[in-house]
Amino acid sequence: MGDPQPTDLEHFACALRRRGLSLNRGPCRALQINVGLLCDLACRHCHLEAGPGRTEVMSAATMAEVVAFARRGCFELVDITGGAPELVPGIANFLAQLSEVAPKLMLRSNLTALGGPQAEPLLQTCVSRRVALVVSFPALREAQVQSQRGAGVWEKSLAMLRRLNALGYGREGSDLELHLAVNPGGAFLPADQTATEKRYRRELLARWGIVFTRLFTLTNMPLGRFRRWLEQSGNDAAYLRALAQAFNAATLPGLMCREQLSVSWDGHVFDCDFHLAAGISLGETRTHVRDLPEPPAPGTPIAAADHCYACTAGAGFT
């Protein structure tokens, strides 16, 4: 399964070849684990089509297999994503086990799911295990946030950011890292990361007394729910063209897929979370972590697809 091909778009693999470039793996430093597609929100830009109606979550058995693989792989970083990881049964214990086998843990959160009573043990685990948080906070205006992520999200997000600050997250001198993830509210490229971070830092502090560690601007991935919106709104061809026109060869060495491996909720491995969403397996066939003795070797080719243009546009995808 790959991307539908807008007629005038040069395939990503061809764009690389024409420039004499290739996309191969470097040393595998990070393990990204997508623990499921269940989410309390149904964001309009979601490349995984996560939402409240999804039932796919990582089982306890798969978690054990992933922990065993993380131990074999000697990863520097384990990055937990979803869906909303907070809603997955056993997630706090899973993080605790992973913290025993990897020096650094990162949890991606939509902020709202972290606020429920079910997430309290997870929050305490995050603090005690010094788990870095990467949280979605796409805009500084209520209307813009809610048009993208749903009603009620704005106030819950602000409240959770304040709570995280109170726990020590994002504060200067604290080792509890709080990173903001900002994505555009539509079919356009993200703003400059440095300028955006500066503006968010100033406005969040002045208006709500909120502080954070770093900010990352992310490009909307032309997959899943966002892809469908692009097609329905007639923005698909122009958006893909804009991504392709913004191709920047300098982003290739630092692409996430070169140094990470993604695992799906059911334990299969992919080059990245976007290939996971598109169903593009690592290698020729679907492979389960239990059958993988070690991470792929440096030099292993990475599958190319047209959504890769989103990672190579402008300053690149963090």
Next chain:
Amino acid sequence: MPTYYDPEDLNLFTSIGKDAPELARKFFDYYGAVFAEGALSAREKALIALAVAHTVQCPYCIDAYTRACLEQGSDLEEMTEALHVAGAIRGGATLVHGVQMRKIAEKLSL
């Protein structure tokens, strides 16, 4: 139906250099330098450009700088305010000329 304005023409902007390449090069170099980060940020310049685009009512510029503003992280609230600045100046420029009208009328009137 044919129209003078075709959105696709925006992508052909550089073709204006066809019969005067040196002048086009100078213009596009200047244009690029104007919009580069300077004493004003690229975001501020895009908002100014959006306001001016509406003042000169250039659909190409409105298209280009709506997109540019969004890509620079501005939101519709800020962009709409920028338009009101343009609108206020246009309205003010009309009304302030009323001083001339009054002076002329006073000179001509008993």
